[in-house]
Amino acid sequence: MSSLIISPVAMGFSADSIRDNNQGVADLGTENPYSGYRSLVKALEKDPFNPVIHLNLGIAFLANKEPEKALKSFSTASRLAEGNPEIQFYSLFNGGVAASQAGQIETALQYYQAALDLRPDSKETKTNIELLWQGQSGEGEGQGKGNQNNEDQEKNKSEDKKNQNRDGPYDQKRQPQPFKSKELSQEDMRKILEEIKNQEQKIRAEENEQGRKEAPHGKDW
Numbered sequence: 379m380s381s382l383i384i385s386p387v388a389m390g391f392s393a394d395s396i397r398d399n400n401q402g403v404a405d406l407g408t409e410n411p412y413s414g415y416r417s418l419v420k421a422l423e424k425d426p427f428n429p430v431i432h433l434n435l436g437i438a439f440l441a442n443k444e445p446e447k448a449l450k451s452f453s454t455a456s457r458l459a460e461g462n463p464e465i466q467f468y469s470l471f472n473g474g475v476a477a478s479q480a481g482q483i484e485t486a487l488q489y490y491q492a493a494l495d496l497r498p499d500s501k502e503t504k505t506n507i508e509l510l511w512q513g514q515s516g517e518g519e520g521q522g523k524g525n526q527n528n529e530d531q532e533k534n535k536s537e538d539k540k541n542q543n544r545d546g547p548y549d550q551k552r553q554p555q556p557f558k559s560k561e562l563s564q565e566d567m568r569k570i571l572e573e574i575k576n577q578e579q580k581i582r583a584e585e586n587e588q589g590r591k592e593a594p595h596g597k598d599w
Contacts, residue, residue, distance in 0.1 A: 395425040403434055411441055429459035433469050436476065445479035452476055452489075467496045471503055478510055486510060 398421035405414030418435045425431055436451030452473035459465035474489035487510060494503050 392424055395421045395428065395431070398424070399428075399431050399434060402438070406434075406438055406441060411438065414438060415442070427458055429455040429462065429465050429469065432458065433465060433472070436469075436472055440472070440476060440479070443479075445476040448476040449473055449480060449482075449485075456492075463496050467493050467500075470496065471500075471506075474503075474506060478506070483510060483513075 398417045402414040402417030402421060405411060405417060408414070415435075415438045418431060418438055421431045422428070422435060432451050432455035436448040436455060439445070439448035439451060452469045455469035456466055456473060459469055470489050470493035474486045474493060477483075477486035477489055487507065490503050490507050490510075494500060494507075497503065
């Protein structure tokens with residue numbers, strides 16, 4: 379795939395981009411998250427094909443309640459992370475979160491299903507899929523029927539619980555939870571670079587094999 383040209387990615391792994399990425403991740407959890415966003419943008423300028431930076435930038439957009447921008451970042455991260463199942467899983471999972479927050483339920487389910495294909499035992503993914511289905515089911519029944527006491531009681535309980543937990547750190551019944559940003563260590567970079575080199579060799583081998591098949595047969599000398 380054209381989006382997986384490897385050489386620019388491998389060349390882009392620099393100490394400066396690692397530092398900016400890790401600084402951005404650290405700042406996202408402070409009182410000045412915009413500083414984290416700026417650090418991630420700086421890192422991306424130095425490593426534009428680095429999937430981890432796109433992943434963290436997407437989480438920054440989620441934190442700023444910009445799910446559409448987050449979805450684009452997660453989509454890019456997922457494409458660039460092919461061959462790295464860990465980063466690709468995080469990208470797909472958080473893509474599902476962003477799509478659901480943007481109201482794109484079908485897209486969210488597609489992202490979650492793709493994440494589940496990579497990690498079939500992921501409880502977080504299964505939980506978020508269930509939350510989406512419950513949300514769809516609740517909206518449909520609530521609009522179509524008005525005399526279901528059991529549903530009304532459950533809705534009241536849900537609202538009461540929401541009010542009780544309003545000051546809590548996270549209301550998981552109302553919104554799927556994203557994975558946290560990932561700091562990029564030297565070991566992470568080593569693994570990613572190794573996988574990228576292996577993928578580059580595989581792509582070149584396939585291209586060479588295809589070239590041999592298509593080349594005309596010459597005379598035997």
